Amino acid sequence: MATKKAVVLLSGGLDSATTLAVALSEGFLCYALTFAYGQRHKREIQAARAVAGSLGVTEHRIIDIDLAAFGGSALTDSAIEVPKDRGDLDNSPKIPLTYVPARNTIFLSYALAWAEVLGAFDIFIGVNSTDYSGYPDCRAEFIAAFEQTANLATAAAVEGKGRYEIHTPIIEMTKAQVILAGTELGVDYSLTHSCYDPDSKGRSCGRCDSCRLRLKGFAEAGLEDPIEYRTENLD
Amino acid sequence: MATKKAVVLLSGGLDSATTLAVALSEGFLCYALTFAYGQRHKREIQAARAVAGSLGVTEHRIIDIDLAAFGGSALTDSAIEVPKDRGDLDNSPKIPLTYVPARNTIFLSYALAWAEVLGAFDIFIGVNSTDYSGYPDCRAEFIAAFEQTANLATAAAVEGKGRYEIHTPIIEMTKAQVILAGTELGVDYSLTHSCYDPDSKGRSCGRCDSCRLRLKGFAEAGLEDPIEYRTENLD
Numbered sequence: 416m417a418t419k420k421a422v423v424l425l426s427g428g429l430d431s432a433t434t435l436a437v438a439l440s441e442g443f444l445c446y447a448l449t450f451a452y453g454q455r456h457k458r459e460i461q462a463a464r465a466v467a468g469s470l471g472v473t474e475h476r477i478i479d480i481d482l483a484a485f486g487g488s489a490l491t492d493s494a495i496e497v498p499k500d501r502g503d504l505d506n507s508p509k510i511p512l513t514y515v516p517a518r519n520t521i522f523l524s525y526a527l528a529w530a531e532v533l534g535a536f537d538i539f540i541g542v543n544s545t546d547y548s549g550y551p552d553c554r555a556e557f558i559a560a561f562e563q564t565a566n567l568a569t570a571a572a573v574e575g576k577g578r579y580e581i582h583t584p585i586i587e588m589t590k591a592q593v594i595l596a597g598t599e600l601g602v603d604y605s606l607t608h609s610c611y612d613p614d615s616k617g618r619s620c621g622r623c624d625s626c627r628l629r630l631k632g633f634a635e636a637g638l639e640d641p642i643e644y645r646t647e648n649l650d
Numbered sequence: 651m652a653t654k655k656a657v658v659l660l661s662g663g664l665d666s667a668t669t670l671a672v673a674l675s676e677g678f679l680c681y682a683l684t685f686a687y688g689q690r691h692k693r694e695i696q697a698a699r700a701v702a703g704s705l706g707v708t709e710h711r712i713i714d715i716d717l718a719a720f721g722g723s724a725l726t727d728s729a730i731e732v733p734k735d736r737g738d739l740d741n742s743p744k745i746p747l748t749y750v751p752a753r754n755t756i757f758l759s760y761a762l763a764w765a766e767v768l769g770a771f772d773i774f775i776g777v778n779s780t781d782y783s784g785y786p787d788c789r790a791e792f793i794a795a796f797e798q799t800a801n802l803a804t805a806a807a808v809e810g811k812g813r814y815e816i817h818t819p820i821i822e823m824t825k826a827q828v829i830l831a832g833t834e835l836g837v838d839y840s841l842t843h844s845c846y847d848p849d850s851k852g853r854s855c856g857r858c859d860s861c862r863l864r865l866k867g868f869a870e871a872g873l874e875d876p877i878e879y880r881t882e883n884l885d
Contacts, residue, residue, distance in 0.1 A: 480715060487767035510805040517763035520803045524759045528752035532722035551808040560799040567795050568755045570745040573786040 420444045420535035421582075422526045423472070427462030429607045429629065430585060433597035434541035435470055437584040440600055446533060447475040448526055452518070453483025453491045458617045462608035469603050478525060488515040490611060497612040499622040510549040511624060513611055519552035520561065527565050527579065536577035538565075543585045543593060558583055590632025598638065605641035618643045655679045655770035656817075657761045660710070662697030664842045664864065665820060668832035669776035670705055672819040675835055681768060682710040683761055687753070688718025688726045693852045697843035704838050713760060723750040725846060732847040734857040745784040746859060748846055754787035755796065762800050762814065771812035773800075778820045778828060793818055825867025833873065840876035853880045 421443035425431045438445050449463040460477060467475040482491050489495040489512040498512055519542070526538045542553040551557060558581050565579040566572040572579055585593050597604065609629045610619035619626050621644040633640040656678035660666045673680050684698040695712060702710040717726050724730040724747040733747055754777070761773045777788040786792060793816050800814040801807040807814055820828050832839065844864045845854030854861050856879040868875040 476719065478716060478719060481713060482763065484711065484713060485764050485767045487763075510809065514805050516766035516805070517759055517800075517803055520762060520799065521756070521759040524752055524756040527755060528717065528722075529720050531751035532720045551805055552803045554802070557799065557802040560795070560802050564755065564792065564795040564799050565752075567789070567792040568752055568787045570749050570751070570784075570786055574745065 418444065419537065420446060420473070420533050421537040421539055422446045422448055422530045422533065422535055423539040424522055424526055424541065425449050425463045425467060425475070426541070427459035427464075427466060427607060428541070428609045428625075429597065429602075429604055429632075430541035430543050430593060431463075432466045432470070432602050432604070432607050433593050433600070434539050434584055435466065435472070436597055436600035436602045438539045438582070439470060443537060445472045446529065446535065447472040448522075448529060449475065449477045450522060450525070451477060451479045452515075453481055455490060455493065455497070456608070456611050456613055458610075458613045459608045461617075462606060465606040466602075469606055470601075476529070480521065480525075482515060482518065482521070485516065489513045490515050497623050499612075499620070501624060510551065513624065514550055517552070519557070523561050523565075523581065527569065530579065531569050531571050534571070534576075536571070536579050537582060538579065539582045539584065541585055542583050544587055544589070555583070555586060558586075589635070590628055591635035594632050594636040594638060598636075608642070614645055618645045620645060653679065654772065655681060655708070655768050656772040656774055657681045657683055657765045657768065657770055658707070658774040659757055659761055659776065660684050660698045660702060661776070662694035662699075662701060662842060663776070663844045663860075664832065664837075664839055664867075665776035665778050665828060666698075667701045667705070667837050667839070667842050668820055668828050668835070669774050670701065670707070671832055671835035671837045673774045673817070674705060678772060680707045681764065681770065682707040683757075683764060684710065684712045685757060685760070686712060686714045687750075688716055690725060690728065690732070691843070691846050691848055693845075693848045694843045696852075697841060700841040701837075704841055705836075711764070715756065715760075717750060717753065717756070720751065724748045725750050732858050734847075734855070736859060745786065748859065749785055752787070754792070758796050758800075758816065762804065765814065766804050766806050769806070769811075771806070771814050772817060773814065774817045774819070776820055777818050779822055779824070790818070790821060793821075824870070825863055826870035829867050829871040829873060833871075843877070849880055853878045855880060
């Protein structure tokens with residue numbers, strides 16, 4: 416088991432940091448993959464670098480891809496404002512403006528390409544049920560469909576060298592469970608970044624969906640969130 | 651029908667040029683998408699531009715993506731030589747060195763992202779049966795799996811705004827049939843480029859798989875290939 420390679424998608428947020436820790440705890444040699452995709456919260460790339468260094472990956476690649484060229488999301492289009500202080504996140508019926516068209520499909524496609532070149536058949540992605548505050552590409556059905564596609568798309572699979580598996584170790588956890596699991600595995604959450612709309616010093620807003628889910632998770636886990644928030648935004 | 655938008659993957663080769671002509675003939679407003687992916691035959695990007703201009707697209711985007719960062723293919727890794735003068739192409743059991751890991755998965759993912767932003771539900775890709783001289787991601791099973799993934803991945807599909815369809819109008823044609831169909835639809839094949847290993851003047855080698863399939867196609871169609879080949883390579 417110790418020599419099996421895995422590609423791990425690493426955004427720099429707490430979900431992907433925890434997912435990386437799980438993959439390492441299962442004995443995989445981890446190849447972390449981060450995307451600079453024109454996101455307005457570039458701060459998370461710096462976080463990804465810190466997390467990869469702290470947990471210990473075999474290799475970390477940061478790939479430039481231009482999703483902002485297409486627009487259509489508050490995360491990549493500065494003309495669309497990041498929603499703040501939305502109502503009940505858990506029961507929100509609508510897909511939020513921070514949805515980025517086909518983002519996880521693109522991310523997983525790149526992970527698949529790298530995996531095939533590395534001779535790896537395991538890909539880890541930190542999608543979770545709380546994230547599906549409306550993101551269709553964070554659901555188990557989507558992951559299963561992509562896994563099937565991967566096994567038809569690639570020479571390695573078609574030639575019978577192996578079967579691709581997309582691992583989603585935290586998909587059914589609440590944010591609090593993710594934080595408790597990661598804490599047990601030694602994740603340093605002070606290195607992670609979640610905010611969609613940080614200020615120029617990298618401080619989190621505390622009011623976007625991502626900050627609010629994070630703060631709620633730490634509160635439910637009975638732990639203190641170690642990152643810095645803009646104090647004027649907190650109660 | 652005349653106002654329906656489609657995203658058309660356009661490489662600059664004869665298959666994708668013909669596919670674009672088919673999409674236009676079906677009344678779609680076509681948004682052509684070309685990738686500069688670190689391919690050694692960059693000449694094809696220039697061809698894509700010429701074809702898009704000649705056939706008349708609504709918009710043409712050329713996206714830079716760095717597949718060469720991963721390597722693993724003769725098309726993106728200068729350390730791997732493009733195979734020449736291979737034996738019987740039609741009955742070749744092996745996936746060739748020119749296979750690029752997960753390429754069509756990545757291309758279709760980007761097409762899906764753009765389609766969602768445009769409000770389009772139709773994507774055209776010029777895969778064909780002859781291309782499956784061993785490329786797993788040119789097969790109908792792969793396309794069907796990707797189509798299913800697309801319909802689970804995106805907000806537009808999940809919210810019921812439409813159903814994504816991946817069109818493969820030339821998938822069952824021989825190269826000769828593609829050339830005859832395109833000629834009927836007004837494709838100017840002198841603008842297209844197929845060679846994996848052109849010289850510095852953009853002239854085709856005549857000996858790689860792609861050149862040989864092209865030359866065989868024109869011969870079987872009873873037409874002359876209008877592009878320039880390096881004369882020292884031809885019989």
